[in-house]
Amino acid sequence: MKVTRRDFLRTSAAASALAALGSPCRALAEATGPVTWTKSVCRYCGTGCGLYVGVKNGKVTAVQGDGDNHNAGFLCLKGLLLPEIMAAPDRHLHPLVRRNGKLVRVSWEEAMGLVASRFKEAAEKFGPDAVGFYGSGQALTEESYVANKLFRAGLRTNNVDGNPRLCMASAAAGYLSTYGKDEPMGCYEDIDHADVFLIVGANMAEAHPVLFRRVARRREQGKGVKVIVLDPRRTPTSRIADLHLSFTPGTDLAILNAMAHVLLAEGMADEEFVRAHVAFGEGTEANKSLDDYRKLLADYAPARAAEIAGCRAEDIVTAARWFGEQGRAAMSMWTQGLNQRTRGVWANNLVHNLHLLTGKIGLPGSTPFSLTGQPNACGGVRDGGALAHLLPYGRLVANEKHREEMERLWGVPAGTLAPKPGLAAVDLFRSLEEGKLKCLYVMCTNPGQSLPNVDRYRKAMAGDGSFLVVSEAFHPTRTSELADVVLPAALWAEKEGVYGCAERRYQLLQKAVEPPGEARPDFDILCELAGRLGHGKLIPFKTPEEAWNEILRVAKGTPYDFSGMTRERLRQAHGLLWPLPAAGHPGTRRRYVRGEDPLVPAAHPQRIQFYGRPGARAVVWLRPQKSPEEVPDAVYPLYLTTGRVIEHWHTGTMTRNCRELRHARAEATAEMHPQDAARLGVEGGDPVRITSRRGQETFRVSLAEGGRPGVVFVHMHDDRRLCNRITIDAVDPVSRQPEYKICAVKVEKA
Amino acid sequence: MTTASPLGSAARLLVLLLVTGVGGCAASSPKPEHATARERHPAVSAPAEETCLSCHARTTPQVAKAWQEGRHGLTLVLCFVCHGTTGADFRLRPEPGLCAGCHARNVQSAMDAGGRTDCFACHPAHALRPARGESPHRKEGGQP
Numbered sequence: 001m002k003v004t005r006r007d008f009l010r011t012s013a014a015a016s017a018l019a020a021l022g023s024p025c026r027a028l029a030e031a032t033g034p035v036t037w038t039k040s041v042c043r044y045c046g047t048g049c050g051l052y053v054g055v056k057n058g059k060v061t062a063v064q065g066d067g068d069n070h071n072a073g074f075l076c077l078k079g080l081l082l083p084e085i086m087a088a089p090d091r092h093l094h095p096l097v098r099r100n101g102k103l104v105r106v107s108w109e110e111a112m113g114l115v116a117s118r119f120k121e122a123a124e125k126f127g128p129d130a131v132g133f134y135g136s137g138q139a140l141t142e143e144s145y146v147a148n149k150l151f152r153a154g155l156r157t158n159n160v161d162g163n164p165r166l167c168m169a170s171a172a173a174g175y176l177s178t179y180g181k182d183e184p185m186g187c188y189e190d191i192d193h194a195d196v197f198l199i200v201g202a203n204m205a206e207a208h209p210v211l212f213r214r215v216a217r218r219r220e221q222g223k224g225v226k227v228i229v230l231d232p233r234r235t236p237t238s239r240i241a242d243l244h245l246s247f248t249p250g251t252d253l254a255i256l257n258a259m260a261h262v263l264l265a266e267g268m269a270d271e272e273f274v275r276a277h278v279a280f281g282e283g284t285e286a287n288k289s290l291d292d293y294r295k296l297l298a299d300y301a302p303a304r305a306a307e308i309a310g311c312r313a314e315d316i317v318t319a320a321r322w323f324g325e326q327g328r329a330a331m332s333m334w335t336q337g338l339n340q341r342t343r344g345v346w347a348n349n350l351v352h353n354l355h356l357l358t359g360k361i362g363l364p365g366s367t368p369f370s371l372t373g374q375p376n377a378c379g380g381v382r383d384g385g386a387l388a389h390l391l392p393y394g395r396l397v398a399n400e401k402h403r404e405e406m407e408r409l410w411g412v413p414a415g416t417l418a419p420k421p422g423l424a425a426v427d428l429f430r431s432l433e434e435g436k437l438k439c440l441y442v443m444c445t446n447p448g449q450s451l452p453n454v455d456r457y458r459k460a461m462a463g464d465g466s467f468l469v470v471s472e473a474f475h476p477t478r479t480s481e482l483a484d485v486v487l488p489a490a491l492w493a494e495k496e497g498v499y500g501c502a503e504r505r506y507q508l509l510q511k512a513v514e515p516p517g518e519a520r521p522d523f524d525i526l527c528e529l530a531g532r533l534g535h536g537k538l539i540p541f542k543t544p545e546e547a548w549n550e551i552l553r554v555a556k557g558t559p560y561d562f563s564g565m566t567r568e569r570l571r572q573a574h575g576l577l578w579p580l581p582a583a584g585h586p587g588t589r590r591r592y593v594r595g596e597d598p599l600v601p602a603a604h605p606q607r608i609q610f611y612g613r614p615g616a617r618a619v620v621w622l623r624p625q626k627s628p629e630e631v632p633d634a635v636y637p638l639y640l641t642t643g644r645v646i647e648h649w650h651t652g653t654m655t656r657n658c659r660e661l662r663h664a665r666a667e668a669t670a671e672m673h674p675q676d677a678a679r680l681g682v683e684g685g686d687p688v689r690i691t692s693r694r695g696q697e698t699f700r701v702s703l704a705e706g707g708r709p710g711v712v713f714v715h716m717h718d719d720r721r722l723c724n725r726i727t728i729d730a731v732d733p734v735s736r737q738p739e740y741k742i743c744a745v746k747v748e749k750a
Numbered sequence: 751m752t753t754a755s756p757l758g759s760a761a762r763l764l765v766l767l768l769v770t771g772v773g774g775c776a777a778s779s780p781k782p783e784h785a786t787a788r789e790r791h792p793a794v795s796a797p798a799e800e801t802c803l804s805c806h807a808r809t810t811p812q813v814a815k816a817w818q819e820g821r822h823g824l825t826l827v828l829c830f831v832c833h834g835t836t837g838a839d840f841r842l843r844p845e846p847g848l849c850a851g852c853h854a855r856n857v858q859s860a861m862d863a864g865g866r867t868d869c870f871a872c873h874p875a876h877a878l879r880p881a882r883g884e885s886p887h888r889k890e891g892g893q894p
Contacts, residue, residue, distance in 0.1 A: 067855050074852045077831050205826055213825045239824060646826045663835040664828060669799050684799045702799035 035061065038512040039574075041499050042079040043138070043492045044649050046372025047208050048501025049075055050574050051082075053493045053512040060086045060493050060513055069574040070188050070505065076209035078649055081658040085491070086513070088657035092475035092488040093517025103486060108518060111485055112525075115441075116532035118467045118484075122438040123155055128418065132159030132428055132437050135386055136444035137167070137377025140497025140509070142544040143522040144380040145551055147443065148392065150526060153412045154535035158397050158422030159437065161388045163445045164377035165425035169735035170339040171370035172382055174348025177284075177734075178356075178619050180612025181394065181559050182382060185591035186331070186367025187503045187577060191218055193365030194331035196322050197227045200252065200351065201337015201741075205236035206646040208335075208371050215333075216240050226322045230255065231337060232641065233713060234706030243318055246708050249639045249742045250628035251309035253343060256350035257625065258305030259320040261297040263357050268324030273359030276606060279617040286619045296622045308625060324358050329365025335373065336643065340740040344732045346623040353620045362593045362608040372502035374650075379500015383560055384551075388422035392551075393558040397421045409554050412538070424736035426451070426729055433460035439467040443522055444489065446472075446651040448479030449719055452738040453694045453729035458482060471522055474653045478719055488519040495521035497544050498570065504577045504588070506562060508570035523547070556581075559599060559612070628742040629730035632710070636692060636744035638676065639711045640726055643741075648717035655717065668718035669702035670747065673709045677701055680747060687750035690714070692743050695725035698750045712747060716740075789843070791836040802829040816876040859888040 037052040050069025054062030060083045065073035095111035096103040122130045133151045135144055144162075151160045172182045179185070191214045204212035219225045219240055229241040230252060238244040247255060263269055280288040302320075306313035323330050332355065338347040352368050360366035372378055385392035395402035403417040410416075423431050429451060431437035440461075451457045461468050461482040470483040473491035480486045493512040500506045515521070523544050530539035541547045545567045556563040562578040564585045570576065577587040579598050590596045592608050600609045610618040632638055647665040648655040655661045670688050672680075682688055684703045689696055690712065699714060699721055707713060714723040728743040794805070806814040806829075817823045822831075832844040849869045850857040857869070863886035872881035 064850065064854055065852050073854055077826070077828055080831065080851050205824075209826055216824055236826060646828070659837075659839070660830040660835055663837070664802070664830055700799060 036512075037064070038493070038510050039066065039571075040493060040509045040512065041375065041501075041507045042075065043082055043085075043375060043654065044076075044078050045208055046137075046374050046377060046502045047071070047210050048375055048499060048503075048505055048507060048575070049079055049210050050507065051075060051079065054083075055493075055512050058513055066574060069507075070503075071210050074210050074213060077646065078655060078658075078661065081660060082492070084658045085654045086493065087516070088474065088654075090474045090476070090657065091491070091516055091519070092472055092480070092486060093519060094488055095518065096475070096483075096486040098484045103483070108520075111487060112528055112532060115469050115485055115487075116529060119155070119439050119441070119529075120533055122467070123157075126436075126438055128155055128157040129159055129422070130436065130438040131155055131157055132423065132431075132440050133161075134425070134428060134440060134442045134445065134447060135160070135162035135381060137162065137164040137372075137374030137381050139376060139380055139444045139522060140495065140544065141376060141380040141384055141500065141506075141551065142497045142541075142547040143443070143526065144376075144384050144386040145392070145547055146523060146526045146530070146539055146541065147441075148384060148386040149410060150530045150533070150535060150539055152391070152418075153407075153410050153416055154530060154533060154538050156416060156418055158388055158418050158420065159428060159431075160386055160422055161425050161428055162381050162386055163425070163447070163450065164374065164381040165387060165736060166340075166450065166738060166740070167336060167373040168339055168370070168377055168382065169387070169424070169737040170341065170344025170348055170732055171334075171372075173345040173732075173735040174352065175370070177345065177621065178349055178352040179592070179610055180614075180618075181591075183378065183504055183591075184367065184369050184502065185362060185593075186369050187505075187589045188214065189589060190329075190331055190365050190367045190369065191215055193329050194218060195222060195225055195328035195365065196325070196330040197225070198230070198319070198323055198330065198332040198351070198354070199227065199237060199241075200230040200256075200332065200334045201339075201347070202333055202335040202371055203231070203233075203235040203237050203337075203643060204333065204371065205239065207373070207644045209646065211333075211371070212237065212240075228319045228322060230319075232639075232708045232711050233704070234708075236646075238706070243315060243322070245311055245315045245319060247309040247311045248708075249641055249711060250341070250631070251305075251625065252338070253347055253350055253623060254300060254305040254308040254625040255311070255316055255319075256347070256354065257297055257300035257623075258302045258316045259323065260293075260350070260353055260357060261300045261305075262302060262317055262320035263324045263354065264294060264297060266321070266324070268320070268326070269357045270359030274357065274620075277359075277608060277610060277617055278356050279613070279615065279619050280622065281619045282622040286614075286617070288622055293620060293622055296624065299624070305625075323354060323360075329363060330355070330358065330360040331365055332368045333371055335371040337741060339370075339735075339737055341737075341742065342629045342730050342732050342739045343623075343626050344737050344739075345734045346621070346626070349621040349623050352618070356618055356620050362590055364590075367590070370502065375501060376499040378502060378504070379498060379506055383500060388424045388428070391417070393555045393560045395558075406554075410538070424731075426731055426736065426738055429457040429460055432463075432466050433457065435465050438465070439469070441469045441471070442479060442483075443471045443526075444473075446477050446479045446653060448477065448482050449651040449722060450716070450724065451729070452724055452727040452740055454722060454724035454727075455695050456729070471525060472653075473519065474657075477653050478651065478722075487525055488515075488517060489525070490515035490519045490521040494519070495523065495544075497521075497523065498548065501575075504591075505575040506565055506570065506578065507573075507575045508567070510571070561598075629739055630693075630728055630742065630744045632744045636746050637710075638745050638747055640690060640692065640723075640743050640745040641711055641713050641741050642716050642723045642727060643713065645715045645717065648715070650717065652717040652719055656719070668699055668715050668721045668723060670699040671702045671704040671707055671713040672747070673707040673711070674703050674705065675709045676707075676712070676747070677703055680749065682749055689748050689750040690726055690745050691748070692726040692728070692745045694728065697721055697723065697725045712745065789841070791840040791842075794836050813876055816874075820877040820879070822876075822878055856887045860886045863887075 042049040049071040050066030067073035279286040302313035355361040471487040494515040561581040
C-alpha cells in the first residue's frame with residue numbers, strides 16, 4: 001500500500017471525526033492548521049527526553065521527540081500522551097481556602113495574604129523552625145532556588161526538603177561518601193560503549209523506557225554484550241537479561257560483596273588502579289586496607305552469599321566474571337531497589353566498590369550510573385541544594401565556610417543562615433505530627449499519597465494545629481484535599497525554566513502556552529510570597545532568567561560550575577552537561593577524567609583524578625550484609641515491595657488524566673506468584689487484603705509468573721488503593737530515605 | 751526556541767495524527783472517517799488484572815506474539831499507542847502517520863525520497879522488523 005501526502009491530508013478529516021465522538025483528544029484532533037513548535041523536555045522521569053511542544057490556537061496539541069537530543073527523537077508512551085494532561089478536567093484554576101471545613105474559592109489577594117500572615121505569625125511566635133518547605137524534583141530549577149533562598153535566608157530555617165529525599169537521597173549519599181562529590185560521573189553515551197550491564201534494583205523497561213531501549217539496542221549491536229539483572233522480580237527489564245538473578249529482598253548487599261569476593265579471588269581486580277586511586281574505609285573513616293577488605297569479604301564466598309540471598313552461587317560467580325572480564329567495559333545502573341532501603345547508602349557503596357576494584361570507571365562504557373526518577377531532582381533539588389542538610393551547589397549547612405560563602409553571595413548579614421541542618425522529609429512530617437512544625441508549604445508534590453506509612457502523616461497534615469499550603473496544577477489530589485490553602489499552579493509548557501536530568505544534562509523548557517484560569521507559575525507565586533513576607537530585596541527577580549543569572553554566579557567556582565550555560569546558549573542547545581565553566585566550553589561527558597573534566601589539570605599524570613576526596617582517592621567501603629528493618633515472621637509471612645508500571649507515573653495525578661493510560665491500567669493490583677495465590681486459595685481478580693503492622697489496603701490479585709514466591713508487589717500510582725498505608729517509614733540513617741521496597745505483610749482473602 | 755516546525759510540514763502533520771490517536775499499523779488504505787461499526791472493538795469488561803496482551807494472547811495469539819517479540823513489544827510501546835482504547839477512539843487500522851512521534855526523521859526522509867509514507871509496507875505491522883533492500887531513510891546523527 002502506498003500512502004501519499006494527499007492521503008495524509010485526507011486522514012486529518014478522520015481526526016476531526018474522532019473529535020465528534022468526544023474523545024479526550026478532541027483539542028488535538030482539531031489542530032489541523034499551522035502549528036508552532038517550542039523546544040522543551042518531557043515532564044515525566046529523570047531521563048530528560050528532549051521534545052517539541054506543538055501549539056495550535058493557544059493549546060498544546062502535539063509533541064514530537066527531539067531528534068537532536070540524547071533520546072534521538074524517541075519518547076515513551078507517557079511522553080507521547082503529554083498533551084492530554086494540559087486541559088484535564090481536574091486542572092486547578094482558582095485559589096481555594098478552607099472555611100468551616102470546606103475549601104472555597106477566593107481571590108489571589110486573599111489566599112496570598114492568608115499564607116503570608118500565617119507563616120509570618122508562626123515564625124515570630126514559635127521560631128523559624130516552626131515553618132517549612134517541602135518541594136519537588138519536578139519543580140523548575142529557578143522555582144526550587146527561590147524557595148530555598150526565601151526559606152533559608154529570609155525565614156531563616158533549614159526546614160527545606162522535598163520528594164527527592166524519597167527517591168535518590170541514598171544515591172546522592174553513595175556518590176558523596178565514595179567520591180566526595182555527588183552526581184554520576186558518566187553519561188548516557190556510555191551505554192553505547194558498554195560490554196556488560198549490571199542493572200540492579202531497577203526496572204528500566206517500565207521506569208526509564210527510552211534508556212532501556214538504548215541498552216537493548218547496544219545489546220543487539222555490540223559484540224557479546226551481556227546484561228545482568230539483579231531483582232527479586234522478573235520484570236520486563238529481564239527480557240534482555242543474559243542472567244536474571246532473583247534473590248530474597250534485602251540480601252543484595254551479600255551478593256554485591258560476593259561479587260567483589262570473586263573479583264579479588266580470581267585476579268580480576270586492577271591492582272595498579274587500586275594502588276593509585278583507591279582508599280579503604282569503614283564507618284565514615286577511610287582507615288582500612290585492602291587486607292581488611294579481604295577479611296570482610298572472606299565471609300561472602302559465593303556459596304555463603306547464595307545461602308543468605310536464596311539464589312544460586314554459580315550465578316553470582318557468572319555475574320562477577322562477566323563484570324570483571326579484562327578489556328570489557330562495565331556499566332552499572334540502579335535506582336529505587338537500592339535507594340529505598342534502610343541500608344540504601346551502603347548498597348550504593350557496594351556497587352561503586354565493583355567499579356573501583358576493577359578500574360572500570362571513567363572510561364567509555366565503564367561507569368556507575370544512578371538512574372533518576374524525576375525530571376529535575378538532580379538539577380533543581382540535589383544540585384541546587386534544596387534538601388535540609390544542603391546549600392546550593394555542593395555546599396553543606398553544617399560547614400561554616402559554606403554558610404559564610406552563601407551569605408556573601410546572597411547579600412545577607414553574617415549569621416543569617418542557621419548552622420543546624422533542617423528536617424528531612426519523613427522527619428519534617430513527624431515534626432508536623434508533634435506540633436512543632438506549624439506551617440508547611442508543599443509545592444508540586446503529593447505527600448498525602450506518596451509518604452510511607454501515609455495514614456500517620458495524613459492525620460498530621462489534616463490536623464487542626466497545622467497550616468498546610470499546597471501549590472498544585474491538579475485538584476483534588478490526596479494532599480490538596482487536606483490543605484488549608486490550595487494555590488493553582490501552572491503546569492509544564494505553561495512556564496519557563498531549567499530541568500537537570502540524570503546525566504548532569506541541563507535543558508531549558510520554554511513557555512509554549514498561557515496557564516489556564518488563574519493558574520500562575522510557582523516562580524511568580526514564590527516571588528510574591530517573598531514580597532509579602534518582607535523579603536522582596538532578597539528575592540528581587542522579575543523573570544526566571546534573572547534568577548538563572550544569579551544561579552550561574554552561585555555555582556561559579558564550585559565543582560558544578562556551569563557558568564557558561566547562559567540562557568541564550570540553553571535556548572539554542574539540546575542539553576548541556578556540567579561542568580561547563582566558560583562560554584565556549586563544550587560541557588563534560590565524564591567527570592574526573594583528564595582531558596574531559598575541566599577540574600582535572602591537563603598535566604595530571606594519570607587518566608583519572610578523584611578530586612573530591614582527600615589524596616584524590618575514592619573509597620571502597622567495607623559494608624556487611626544487613627537485613628531490612630522488617631523481615632517476614634509467623635504473623636506477617638510475606639514481603640511487600642512497591643514500584644512502578646509503564647502506564648503511570650508517581651501518584652498518577654497526570655497519567656490518570658490520559659484516557660489510554662487510565663484504560664490500560666485502571667487500578668493497582670496485588671501481584672502474587674501463583675504458588676502464593678494457590679496457598680491462599682485465590683485466583684486472578686479475587687480481592688485480597690494486605691496488612692502490615694501499620695495499616696491495610698484491599699487489592700485484586702494479579703498472578704505474576706515472574707514474581708518471586710513469598711514476595712507481593714503493588715504499584716504506587718493508584719490514588720484510591722494506597723500501597724503506602726502498608727509501607728514502612730523506617731529510614732536510612734545516613735540518607736534519611738525510607739524503605740519503600742521492603743516490609744513484612746500478611747495477605748488474606750477480602 | 752520556537753519554530754514553525756522542528757522537521758517540516760509533512761512530519762508536523764504526521765505528529766498531529768499521532769497525537770490525535772488517528773493512525774495505525776495495518777496495511778490497508780487509510781479511512782476517511784472514524785472506524786466503522788465493523789471495526790469497533792468488541793465490548794469488554796475486563797477484570798483489573800486483564801491487559802490487552804493477556805486477552806489477545808488467547809484471542810489473536812499470532813498478532814500478540816508478533817508484537818511481543820518485535821521492537822515495540824520489547825520497549826513496551828503498548829497496543830493503545832497505535833490502536834487507542836477499546837472505546838470510541840479504537841482504530842483497527844491505525845494510520846502510518848503515527849510513527850512520526852518517535853521516528854519523525856525517518857518518516858520525513860521517506861517522504862522526501864519519493865512521497866512514500868506507508869511505513870508498514872516495508873515494516874510489517876506488529877513485528878515491525880527492519881526492512882530489506884534499499885532504504886529511503888537518511889542516516890543522521892544521534893544515538894544508534
